[in-house]
Amino acid sequence: MDKLIIKGGNRLSGSLPISGAKNSALTLIPCALLTEEPLTLRNLPRLADIDGFQHLMNQFGVTTSVQGSRPEDFGRVMTLEAPRITSNVAPYDLVRKMRASILVLGPLLARTGEATVSLPGGCAIGNRPIDLHLKALEAFGAEIELAAGYVKATAPGGKLPGGEYDFPVVSVGATENALMAAVLASGTSRLFNAAREPEIVDLCNLLVAMGAKIDGIGSSDITIHGVKRLHGATYKVMADRIEAGSYACAAAITGGEVYLEGANGEDMGATLHALRNIGCEVESDAGGVRVAANGPLKPVNLSTAPYPGLATDMQAQLMSLLLKAEGTSVLNETIFENRFMHVPELRRMGADIEVSGRTAVVKGPASLTGAAVMATDLRASMSLIIAALAAEGETEVRRIYHLDRGYERLEEKLKLIGADIERVGDD
Ligand SMILES: CC(=O)N[C@H]1[C@@H](OP(=O)(O)OP(=O)(O)OC[C@H]2O[C@@H](n3ccc(=O)[nH]c3=O)[C@H](O)[C@@H]2O)O[C@H](CO)[C@@H](O)[C@@H]1O
Numbered sequence: 001m002d003k004l005i006i007k008g009g010n011r012l013s014g015s016l017p018i019s020g021a022k023n024s025a026l027t028l029i030p031c032a033l034l035t036e037e038p039l040t041l042r043n044l045p046r047l048a049d050i051d052g053f054q055h056l057m058n059q060f061g062v063t064t065s066v067q068g069s070r071p072e073d074f075g076r077v078m079t080l081e082a083p084r085i086t087s088n089v090a091p092y093d094l095v096r097k098m099r100a101s102i103l104v105l106g107p108l109l110a111r112t113g114e115a116t117v118s119l120p121g122g123c124a125i126g127n128r129p130i131d132l133h134l135k136a137l138e139a140f141g142a143e144i145e146l147a148a149g150y151v152k153a154t155a156p157g158g159k160l161p162g163g164e165y166d167f168p169v170v171s172v173g174a175t176e177n178a179l180m181a182a183v184l185a186s187g188t189s190r191l192f193n194a195a196r197e198p199e200i201v202d203l204c205n206l207l208v209a210m211g212a213k214i215d216g217i218g219s220s221d222i223t224i225h226g227v228k229r230l231h232g233a234t235y236k237v238m239a240d241r242i243e244a245g246s247y248a249c250a251a252a253i254t255g256g257e258v259y260l261e262g263a264n265g266e267d268m269g270a271t272l273h274a275l276r277n278i279g280c281e282v283e284s285d286a287g288g289v290r291v292a293a294n295g296p297l298k299p300v301n302l303s304t305a306p307y308p309g310l311a312t313d314m315q316a317q318l319m320s321l322l323l324k325a326e327g328t329s330v331l332n333e334t335i336f337e338n339r340f341m342h343v344p345e346l347r348r349m350g351a352d353i354e355v356s357g358r359t360a361v362v363k364g365p366a367s368l369t370g371a372a373v374m375a376t377d378l379r380a381s382m383s384l385i386i387a388a389l390a391a392e393g394e395t396e397v398r399r400i401y402h403l404d405r406g407y408e409r410l411e412e413k414l415k416l417i418g419a420d421i422e423r424v425g426d427d
């Protein structure tokens, strides 16, 4: 198994390209199930999760072709075509590797009137139930059965009538599934307390480009007027705001600066606000976002929240940055119950962090030293890399397959701004 070797201490400076957003791509790809015509997605990141989703789509009889970019380019163009759905079953072996597979439930049900998807199960960051996905589909008229680890959703008469659902908790994935199910319903549907993440807006924009009728895009009250059919489209995946925020933290912890080419500052409000409060200079323009850490880093109190609040997917990276702040910071994780898995590993590098329930208290500035550490999930892995960049000596990060799920060509990008990082095979 590969590992990363990072020699800390270099001041990072320069420019790097931001890829298409993983979390957007994972909800745009299943939209191909909603039409017989080709869907072409541009700016797809090269990630293990995208390859996995492509494989899953093939399982339903969707043909996929990847063109347009040379191996040395960032981003890919994928055309997906589903003239006929040959299976509406998502098997355990494919779903267990990628939680986002549950996002095929809504579109498969909308297109074929029936879908059987393996229950995804929990993961390192928490239980991650799918009850809200199922309740929203039920509210739209689906019948749901759970058996042998699978969920089977059926639209009586082959088509969902549509309906209303008020989410008791904001859920990105459940909002996405509900949207994809409602666009082909025979009637109108309404979602209250829907997620407002930029990735949801990206999904709505694609659906509209395919002929869907949606009001309230970007708000928590979304109305979907079902249409008879959707057509094909060509669409560019939005920039990855979490990847961009991660590299901003990486440069800032070294007292460096970075221009995040293609990042959209408007989608990154809470992260950029946190970086400014920590003492970074932040400027956004039409081409990207520049973040520079020229002075001392200041401690802050942060709490994760649904968008427009601070993304839980940025919590671990900001925690690493705060290790170098001069004073005590408090981070509150409100979205997932077990998202401090990076803390014990960061402690092994010299961090002073106390965790009590959903709160972490970080005492800075830490004198970090390189160590052998183990990545436990995607963002936790990135937080270890960020700490390693500011640590004295060499850090070895193991289990980096987590990183390959969400960071396109991580080492190449970090090297572009001066990091000393190598991927090596395990012995
Ligand atoms: C592929 C993708 O886009 N992943 C993102 C998505 O995950 P995902 O869509 O899984 O996250 P949700 O927004 O659904 O989860 C938010 C909270 O709701 C709970 N919940 C969710 C669904 C449900 O049916 N029942 C329930 O109780 C979850 O356990 C969690 O506590 O949003 C998360 C929150 O921004 C991000 O961290 C993930 O990176």
Ligand SMILES: C=C(OP(=O)(O)O)C(=O)O
Residues within 6 Å of the ligand: 023, 099, 100, 125, 313, 378, 379, 406
């Ligand atoms: C938790 C994440 O992703 P997923 O929902 O795909 O596990 C993430 O991107 O940080």
